[in-house]
Amino acid sequence: MPSASAVVNVGPGTVANHTHATVEVEIPPNTLIDSVIPEARNQNNGVPNYAQCAVGADCPIGWCAFIGQYEVREEPKRRVVSWKFENWSHDYGRDARVTVTYH
Numbered sequence: 001m002p003s004a005s006a007v008v009n010v011g012p013g014t015v016a017n018h019t020h021a022t023v024e025v026e027i028p029p030n031t032l033i034d035s036v037i038p039e040a041r042n043q044n045n046g047v048p049n050y051a052q053c054a055v056g057a058d059c060p061i062g063w064c065a066f067i068g069q070y071e072v073r074e075e076p077k078r079r080v081v082s083w084k085f086e087n088w089s090h091d092y093g094r095d096a097r098v099t100v101t102y103h
């Protein structure tokens with residue numbers, strides 16, 4: 001099954017001032033989406049692995065989350081899957097990754 005992914009680097013934030021970013025994944029037009037997997041990891045803390053984030057909850061690494069549901073935008077020569085991400089950790093930036101499997 002083919003897949004595509006994208007990563008966005010998100011800087012530190014605070015509880016009162018979240019840092020926002022949108023992860024966008026391009027897939028071919030006229031494809032059917034099988035799964036959309038949101039993941040995050042800390043930047044620069046020596047832990048290289050991504051942790052899968054549950055929809056509607058904080059990510060396992062804490063102080064960050066994917067917001068709402070992903071959205072799909074149809075364009076003439078591609079589909080774009082996007083998902084908003086927020087970080088409110090003042091200690092770490094985050095790498096937010098979205099992987100889309102499709103057929």
